[in-house]
Structure formats: C-alpha cells, structure tokens
Amino acid sequence: MAVLPQASTLSTRKPRNSCPFIARLMSDYGQECVIIAAILLLFVAVGLYNPRFLSTSNLTTIFSGNAYIAVAAIGMSMVIITGHIDVSVGALIGVLATISGTLAVSGYPVWVAWGAPIILGMAVNFIVGWLVAFARIPSIVVTLGMMSILRGGLISITGGTWISGLPKEFMIAQWKPFGLPFPIIAMVVLTLLAAWWMRNFPFGRSLYAVGGNPEAAKATGISSERRVLAVFVIHGAFAGIATILFATQLQVIQSTVPPNLELTVITAAVIGGVSILGGSGTVIGSTLAAILFAAIGSALIFVNVSAYWLRAVIGGLILITVLADMIRRRPKK
Amino acid sequence: MSLRTLLRHETILALVAVVLLVALAFQSSQFFTGANLLNQGRLMTEVGLVAIIMTFVIITGGIDLSVGSILGLTAILTGVFWQNLGLPLMAAAGLAIAVGTFCGFVNGFVITRFGVPPLIATLATLALYRGLAEGISQARSVRGYPDWFYVLGQGNILGVPTQLWILIAFAILASILLAATRIGRSIYAIGANEVAAFFSGLPVNRTKIAVYTASGFAAALAGVIFVSRVSTTRSDMGTGLELDAITAVVLGGTSIYGGRGSVIGTLIGLVVIQSLKNGLSLAGIKAEGTAVLIGLMLIGAILMTTVLNKRRA
Numbered sequence: 327m328a329v330l331p332q333a334s335t336l337s338t339r340k341p342r343n344s345c346p347f348i349a350r351l352m353s354d355y356g357q358e359c360v361i362i363a364a365i366l367l368l369f370v371a372v373g374l375y376n377p378r379f380l381s382t383s384n385l386t387t388i389f390s391g392n393a394y395i396a397v398a399a400i401g402m403s404m405v406i407i408t409g410h411i412d413v414s415v416g417a418l419i420g421v422l423a424t425i426s427g428t429l430a431v432s433g434y435p436v437w438v439a440w441g442a443p444i445i446l447g448m449a450v451n452f453i454v455g456w457l458v459a460f461a462r463i464p465s466i467v468v469t470l471g472m473m474s475i476l477r478g479g480l481i482s483i484t485g486g487t488w489i490s491g492l493p494k495e496f497m498i499a500q501w502k503p504f505g506l507p508f509p510i511i512a513m514v515v516l517t518l519l520a521a522w523w524m525r526n527f528p529f530g531r532s533l534y535a536v537g538g539n540p541e542a543a544k545a546t547g548i549s550s551e552r553r554v555l556a557v558f559v560i561h562g563a564f565a566g567i568a569t570i571l572f573a574t575q576l577q578v579i580q581s582t583v584p585p586n587l588e589l590t591v592i593t594a595a596v597i598g599g600v601s602i603l604g605g606s607g608t609v610i611g612s613t614l615a616a617i618l619f620a621a622i623g624s625a626l627i628f629v630n631v632s633a634y635w636l637r638a639v640i641g642g643l644i645l646i647t648v649l650a651d652m653i654r655r656r657p658k659k
Numbered sequence: 660m661s662l663r664t665l666l667r668h669e670t671i672l673a674l675v676a677v678v679l680l681v682a683l684a685f686q687s688s689q690f691f692t693g694a695n696l697l698n699q700g701r702l703m704t705e706v707g708l709v710a711i712i713m714t715f716v717i718i719t720g721g722i723d724l725s726v727g728s729i730l731g732l733t734a735i736l737t738g739v740f741w742q743n744l745g746l747p748l749m750a751a752a753g754l755a756i757a758v759g760t761f762c763g764f765v766n767g768f769v770i771t772r773f774g775v776p777p778l779i780a781t782l783a784t785l786a787l788y789r790g791l792a793e794g795i796s797q798a799r800s801v802r803g804y805p806d807w808f809y810v811l812g813q814g815n816i817l818g819v820p821t822q823l824w825i826l827i828a829f830a831i832l833a834s835i836l837l838a839a840t841r842i843g844r845s846i847y848a849i850g851a852n853e854v855a856a857f858f859s860g861l862p863v864n865r866t867k868i869a870v871y872t873a874s875g876f877a878a879a880l881a882g883v884i885f886v887s888r889v890s891t892t893r894s895d896m897g898t899g900l901e902l903d904a905i906t907a908v909v910l911g912g913t914s915i916y917g918g919r920g921s922v923i924g925t926l927i928g929l930v931v932i933q934s935l936k937n938g939l940s941l942a943g944i945k946a947e948g949t950a951v952l953i954g955l956m957l958i959g960a961i962l963m964t965t966v967l968n969k970r971r972a
Contacts, residue, residue: 463961473958478950638790644783652773
C-alpha cells in the first residue's frame with residue numbers, strides 16, 4: 327500500500343510547564359488524562375441529572391460488567407501498536423465462551439473450563455499470527471476470514487442455543503474477594519502488569535519499535551515476524567481471560583457471538599490513545615476508554631436516550647478520535 | 660505484472676467455476692435449471708454491485724468496510740422518507756441513494772483530506788452508519804410498498820430478473836471505465852505507487868474521493884434493490900456484506916495490496932461464491948456453514964497468490 331511521506335512519529339514537543347511532574351504526566355499520558363477528565367465529567371453531569379446513575383449497583387454494572395472488554399482491549403492494543411488489527415476477537419470470545427460453558431456443564435473440573443479458553447485462544451491466534459507475520463497476508467483479511475469461520479462455525483454447530491445449569495464454582499466473575507467484584511480486580515491487575523511490561527521490558531518496548539518503524543526495528547536486530555506472532559498469541563491469551571470474565575458473569579451463556587464486540591474492543595484501544603498507525607499508545611488508556619464507553623452506554627439509558635443510538639455514538643467517537651490523532655501528527659510548518 | 664499473468668489467474672478461476680458448475684449440476688438436478696440460475700443471479704446482484712466498485716477501491720490500495728452499513732442506512736431511509744415524511748416512493752428512494760452516496764463521499768473525504776488509513780476510516784463509519792440506521796429505525800420495520808416498486812427486486816424484464824439487467828449494465832460500464840479510460844489507468848497508477856502517481860501529476864485525492872463516493876452509490880443502489888426484493892426494511896440489512904464483496908474481489912485476482920485486478924475477475928469470483936452457496940444449500944447445508952467456507956476461501960485465495968508470487972520472484 328503506497329503511503330505518502332509522513333511526519334516522524336516521535337514526539338518533539340518540549341515541556342514548557344513550570345511544574346516538571348505535570349509536564350511529564352501530560353506528555354506521557356496526555357490521552358489518559360483527557361479520558362479520566364471525560365469520565366469524571368460524565369459521572370458528574372449524568373449524576374446531577376439522575377442520581378440513580380451513581381448508585382452502587384449501577385457503578386458495579388458499569389465497571390464489573392464491562393471489565394472483560396477492557397481485558398480484551400489490552401491484547402488488542404498490543405496488536406494495534408505493532409501496526410496490525412484483529413476484527414475476529416468478538417467471534418473468538420463467543421466461541422471460547424461456548425466451549426468453556428459446555429465443558430463446565432459436562433462435569434469437567436472448573437480449572438479445565440477456565441484453562442481451555444486461554445489455551446484455545448492462544449492456539450487460534452497462533453494461526454492468525456502466523457498468517458500475518460510469516461505468510462505476510464494483511465491482518466484485516468486474515469481476521470475478516472477468521473471472523474466468518476468462527477461465527478459461522480459456532481452458529482451452525484450450536485444453533486444459538488443457551489447453555490444453562492452452570493456449576494456454582496465456575497462463576498468466578500461473581501466472586502467478591504474483599505468485597506470487590508473479581509472482574510474489577512482482574513482488569514486493574516492485568517492492565518497495570520501489561521503497562522509495566524510494555525514500558526520496562528525489552529520485549530515489551532520492542533513492540534513500539536516494530537509498529538513505529540519496522541525498517542528501523544529490523545536494522546536494530548528486532549525480528550518483527552516473531553514479535554508479531556508473539557503479540558497475536560498474547561492477544562489470544564487476553565481474549566481467553568476476557569472470555570472467562572464474560573462467560574461467568576450471568577447464569578446462562580448464549581452460544582452466539584456478542585454483537586459488535588470486536589468493534590467495541592478496537593474502539594477502546596483507539597480512543598485510549600493507541601495510534602492507528604502503530605507505534606504508540608498504552609494499555610492504561612485502552613482500559614480507561616473501555617470504562618468510558620460502558621459509562622456512556624449506561625448514561626444513555628439514564629438520560630432517556632434510546633439504546634439504539636449507542637452504536638452511532640461509538641462510531642462518531644471513533645471517527646473524531648481518529649481525526650484528532652491525524653491532525654495532531656500532521657507536520658507543523 | 661503483465662497482462663499475461665492477469666489472464667492466467669482469471670483463466671484458472673474461470674476453469675474452477677466451470678468445474679464447480681458441472682459438479683453441482685451432477686450433484687443436484689435442481690441446480691442447472693434456468694429458473695434456479697436466474698434466481699441465483701437475482702440473489703447475486705446486491706453483492707455484485709458492491710463488489711464491482713470494491714474492485715476499484717482495492718486497486719487503489721484501499722478498502723471499504725462500510726458498504727454493508729451504507730446498504731442498511733439507505734434501506735432504512737427509503738422506508739422512513741416514504742412512510743414518515745410522506746414523500747413519493749420514487750423521490751424517497753432517490754433521496755436515500757443520494758444520502759448513501761454522500762456517505763461514500765464522507766469516507767473518501769476523511770481518507771484523503773486527513774490521511775486516515777482507509778481500513779480505520781471505514782471501520783469507524785461502519786459503526787457510525789449502522790448506528791444511524793439503528794437509531795433512526797428504532798428497530799421498527801417499514802412494509803407495504805406499492806406493487807410497482809417490487810418490479811425492481813422481484814420482477815422480470817424479457818424473462819430475466821430486473822436487477823440482473825442493472826448488474827450487467829453496471830459491470831460493462833465499470834469494465835470499460837477501468838480498462839479503457841484515463842480514470843481507470845489513474846486508479847491502477849495510484850494503487851501501484853501513490854507517491855509516483857502524485858508526482859506524475861495525477862489527481863490522486865480527487866480520484867480516490869470519486870472511487871469511495873462510487874462505492875457509496877453502489878451500496879446505496881444495492882440497498883434499494885434489497886428492499887424491493889425482500890419487501891421490507893430492517894436496520895440489520897447488509898450486515899457482513901463487506902466480507903462477501905471483498906472475498907469476491909480477492910478471489911477474482913485483485914491484489915489486496917493494490918495496483919492489480921479486473922472487473923471480469925471479480926464477476927467470476929462472484930459466480931464461484933454464489934454457486935457454492937447455492938450448491939451447499941441444495942445439499943442441505945445452512946447459510947452459517949457457507950460463511951465458514953467463504954472465510955476459508957478468502958484466506959486460502961490470498962495465501963495461494965502470495966505463495967505463487969514468492970515462487971515466481
């Protein structure tokens with residue numbers, strides 16, 4: 327694909343703020359600060375309009391019920407940072423949830439039912455990663471094909487039936503250690519671990535190099551093929567963990583693909599500040615963006631806007647964020 | 660890439676298509692009847708219209724994922740303009756097509772003016788346009804169109820489905836435009852090397868905007884035909900259309916990296932996919948099973964061309 331010459335992806339802004347801590351925070355985590363501000367603004371505005379929005383039960387629904395999206399967005403962020411994309415993650419989570427639920431009701435020990443989606447997620451994405459990295463097929467084509475295969479396969483095998491009668495010990499998403507729902511703990515811990523790994527470890531940092539400038543990365547001795555393959559496999563593991571949180575939050579699992587899940591996950595990564603051109607962004611941003619979306623979705627209901635507008639709002643948000651990203655990167659004259 | 664390699668891919672694909680048709684004819688006596696084949700042509704039209712222009716888009720090195728959503732939005736707007744605004748149906752359909760075309764223009768504008776990668780731009784508008792369709796329709800469907808409207812999607816002209824005539828005309832025009840005009844040659848040049856095309860003085864941005872606008876128009880036209888064929892509008896119409904169209908284009912030998920491809924290849928690709936779908940459904944396999952096969956074919960076709968190109972190089 328031919329691309330017109332572009333500005334360097336490196337930030338050349340010099341902090342001029344008198345307070346070095348805030349300047350550093352803004353230059354390293356600018357997008358994250360913007361999202362936190364947006365979340366707070368939303369909570370205050372909607373909370374004033376309808377105080378029930380801030381009730382404990384609604385806040386739990388927003389944070390705990392959508393933690394799996396944030397977890398899936400961690401892996402997606404890594405994929406996008408290396409310059410690729412995955413539109414099959416929603417279908418993958420649907421398939422893995424069905425497998426996990428089926429194992430749980432068939433009497434297998436719960437650790438098998440929890441372990442299977444992680445292992446299988448890694449296996450499926452190993453194939454995807456191999457096709458992208460070594461066979462050099464664009465990730466959009468591979469994952470579009472994979473989405474069709476997974477979605478079609480799932481529905482033709484199960485017919486979209488519901489899995490019910492899940493054993494009680496399987497429901498890890500309903501577990502509340504120290505009074506905090508487990509999905510929230512998992513989301514926070516995984517996000518911080520992934521962010522720390524990507525910032526401080528050679529392998530994590532090399533992902534930015536691969537996405538930012540593949541040629542330079544190669545010249546430095548980084549094998550971009552292996553990094554891309556590894557990233558897809560890691561992404562598969564996160565999809566597996568997301569599956570467990572998703573499959574164990576309700577008493578039943580519907581064996582179809584959750585609609586638009588891949589879009590929500592990609593949007594969380596992009597709005598969280600992961601550049602669509604690869605090479606920059608953090609998983610803290612994507613997790614915050616996932617929370618922001620969940621809050622927007624819930625807020626629409628509390629201000630009496632039909633939920634049918636949700637997708638239009640999300641689509642508009644992606645477009646605006648992407649345009650802002652492009653304008654910010656434009657070479658300054 | 661010379662014309663010879665192009666011909667080779669399309670010849671191979673045409674042979675595959677013929678073998679497939681013969682095999683299906685042996686497998687089911689219902690397959691090779693005039694009525695069934697014409698009916699398959701009817702079912703193929705919507706994807707066909709979109710896939711023909713998708714060929715243009717992919718040759719420029721781009722992609723348009725929003726076509727299914729534009730189809731859905733146009734369908735919804737046709738119903739809403741007619742029933743809720745009280746416009747004559749002809750005007751309502753025309754206005755809806757205009758909006759769909761404008762949606763395509765927005766894609767082109769965002770891609771060229773802001774330099775957003777086509778994949779991301781159209782992924783965003785995929786959500787936006789589908790969201791608008793859902794928001795406007797509020798999950799209500801519009802039915803009860805006047806009888807003359809169904810001529811477009813369910814009627815025949817000279818014994819051939821009406822929309823098949825449209826597809827044929829569209830295909831001929833598109834082939835000539837792509838193969839024999841200056842615009843067509845610029846489209847190849849942009850896909851082969853956009854920077855070189857720019858410095859050769861070709862109107863790169865204007866051509867790309869035109870191509871994405873045409874893609875919006877094709878999807879919008881397909882939307883109105885869809886409504887006429889199934890007699891109703893729903894906001895989820897056209898979901899997954901982009902996958903079918905891209906598969907047909909790629910199967911037809913158009914390079915996903917741009918710069919290479921043809922309309923005739925896409926048409927053969929369409930025939931292969933449609934006859935597979937039909938053959939499988941006659942053999943009692945449901946539509947979801949076919950989706951698995953289409954996914955496998957998409958990946959397989961590209962893997963094959965990549966491997967073949969590597970061997971040749």
